Amino acid sequence: MTYYPDLTRYSYDESDQEMLNVGWLAPEHGYRTGVVDERVVDALKILSAAYDNQMRGVHHCEFCGIDRPVVLGGPAGDTEVWLGSAEIRVQGADGTRYAAPNLVIHYMTAHHYCPPEEFCRAAARTAGIETAGELTLAD
Incomplete structure (x- = not known):
């Protein structure tokens, strides 16, 4: 997978919307680690079933x-979602x-990746999902 630093301008694929990158990780680049509120993981699982920008290939960790x-x-938490070939897109307030x-x-749950707070809120x-207080805690 292509590496992009967090909060840089999205350029992986053509889009008619301006977006910022989050979570485009690679082993040769460090990343912020920490604890992420379970509500954020739950939110991303809900959104993962949408399969935004689905690709033909598959990327392994x-x-x-x-x-x-x-x-x-998915909304009911009962849809099997294979990770590694699509994007999750979110919008902040x-x-x-x-x-x-x-x-x-997977990066968050298995490798302790801690995305930027603004992405977690978005x-x-x-x-x-309602949130109050901090959603991430960096090491």
Whole structure:
């Protein structure tokens, strides 16, 4: 997968919307680690079933080699979602849009990736999950 630093302008694929990158990780680049509120993970699982920008190929995790992690996603949490070939797109309250590979869920749960707070808030907002207080805690 292509690496993009968090909060840089999205350029992975053509889009008619301006967006910022989040979670485009690679082993040769460090990333912020920490604890992310479970509501954010739940929000991303809900949103993962939408399969934004679905690609034909599949990307495996370059950190642990797992081929295709699976999560239960969608609004009811009962849709099997294969990670590694689509994006999750969210919008913040201020209108800022973010694009993350759906593998971001695996990065957060298996590799302690801690996305930017504004992305976490946007994910919860887009999924309709109420939040109060801090949603991330960096190491």
